[in-house]
Amino acid sequence: MPDETMLNQSLKKLAELDVFCLLVFKTLYENGHANTTANELQVSAPKVSRSLTILRATFNDELFYRRQQGLKPTPLSDLLYEPICHFCRSVAAIGQVAFNEVEPLELPTLNIAVTQSIMSSLAIKISQHSSCELLGQIRLHCWGGGSAELLRNNELDFGITFDTSLTSDFNCELIGSPDSIYVAARAQHEIWQSLPDLRLEDLAKHPFLYLESKGFNDKIDPFEMYCRSANVTLEKIDKVSSREAWFCHLMTMGSVAFLPAIEAEACKKISGLRTEALAAEQVKLLHGDRMSPKYYFIENKTINHRYTASRKALIIQMVSDFLKSK
DSSP states (O other): OOOHHHHHHHHHHHHTSOHHHHHHHHHHHHHOOHHHHHHHHTSOHHHHHHHHHHHHHHHTSOOEEEETTEEEEOHHHHHHHHHHHHHHHHHHHHHHHHTTOOOOSSOOOEEEEEOHHHHHHHHHHHHHOTTHHHHOOEEEEEOOTTHHHHHHTTSSSEEEESOOTTTTTEEEEEEEOOSOEEEEEETTOGGGGGTTSOOHHHHTTSEEEEEOOTTTTSSOOHHHHHHHHTTOOOOEEEEESSHHHHHHHHHHSOOEEEEEHHHHHHHTTSTTEEEEEOOHHHHHHHHTTTOSOOEEEEEESOSOOSSOHHHHHHHHHHHHHHHTOO
16 A cells, blocks of 8 residues: 555645646647647747746656757656546546537547558447447548548548657647557467467567558568567568458468457457467567557647547547557
């Protein structure tokens, strides 16, 4: 049990922060520039600076280091970002209730571009969600090379993707990373003989397959990076650009692959395909401190969105929840 005195002191320090300071933190984390933050929040640069001073004193941490490319978050900032995002979404929902921002009777169809790694699972979760009437109709598109331009032209409402290459043009909010990784291969594959102590070195002895995703492994896949750094010989590595090609490759080419837990659940129902969880220590070796897939919510900076704060929060929470699936 945490010491009650310490807990009260921590709560007192946090209670002295106002909501605006936390909005400054969130916005500054996402764009890395004080002036850009001031413009987005429509306040003066000195006000952003004062808020940052208060945040640093409250958390007893520098929070952001000044670098040539902008402000770089400290490790504590990386830990604080997700809970502060949850808090800001809750504040938006409170405002909607408090100020009678009623949802329209007819919700416009949302067009969302989603990275392929979770696209089918997100569709299933949306269809099964208990608040379907709040979500409305949603048309999912695959996030690809032209998605940013479609988003810029309001042909897409927002994106859920690894790709943060255009953060200067859009608002970018971290949703989270998957808590676990699964191995997939055909049911008769000899890789399963290595269970229950399946290691990355065992996987490297077989052809490895990955689904290319812009912003994550479009330059190099984390498994190939691991094999290089650990001096492990990788039998062969291939990439595909669609989930259908990924499945066919596993079935016919004797390959092995990784996938998030939420997709593993769906794949268990596919005849001939087997999935098993990779041990936590092996996942840590694979991703290290930097290579884990991070899912982001990407939207236009304009305030004239076709979706309400509560509708946005529902979808973000849905993705955040199933990234924690085991």
